[in-house]
């Protein structure tokens with residue numbers, strides 16, 4: 001939806017109708033409608049604040065990077081940041097490693113940027129943007145066709161969707 005739309009533009013029935021269109025007639029026929037518990041609009045933003053360290057301040061999670069929800073990577077990235085950060089803190093305080101904390105940002109960012117890339121690409125593939133033209137649309141369709149027919153493309157998506165190794 002365009003960014004100038006508000007939650008008020010989306011009464012529950014409109015949401016259910018849209019979901020039904022996307023699920024297709026067979027699944028939609030079995031939908032049980034009910035009132036929405038909570039509604040909000042999530043803008044499709046991509047942002048990285050780097051480095052993830054400023055002196056004694058170490059950033060992790062959404063405070064350092066935002067991904068659009070398409071790849072479901074936000075919480076996963078926050079968890080991997082914390083994994084690297086805990087290693088760095090243990091290395092510093094217990095192991096006496098002078099480089100442990102210094103290496104945190106670079107290590108975390110290597111994973112962050114790959115997830116940003118994946119989320120951004122998936123978002124561009126799955127959404128229509130106001131500035132898109134006919135060529136962009138054909139690129140989307142070619143991409144979707146490629147993914148549907150290529151084992152290699154499917155493997156790439158699966159590898160990123162499941163999550164790259166720490």
Ligand SMILES: Cc1cc2nc3c(=O)[nH]c(=O)nc-3n(C[C@H](O)[C@H](O)[C@H](O)COP(=O)(O)OP(=O)(O)OC[C@H]3O[C@@H](n4cnc5c(N)ncnc54)[C@H](O)[C@@H]3O)c2cc1C
Pocket residue numbers: 042060061062063069072073074075076077078
């Ligand atoms: C609708 C929705 C669906 C999502 N789905 C997924 C998904 O499927 N998979 C996925 O990986 N990610 C998902 N995410 C993203 C994920 O929730 C976030 O990326 C993740 O929670 C970030 O963790 P965080 O600890 O960095 O920040 P947060 O979880 O936002 O934690 C920050 C905390 O700090 C507190 N806080 C803020 N200001 C102050 C202050 N001044 N003093 C004290 N405390 C403060 C807040 O109350 C909050 O508890 C989703 C997000 C949304 C909104």
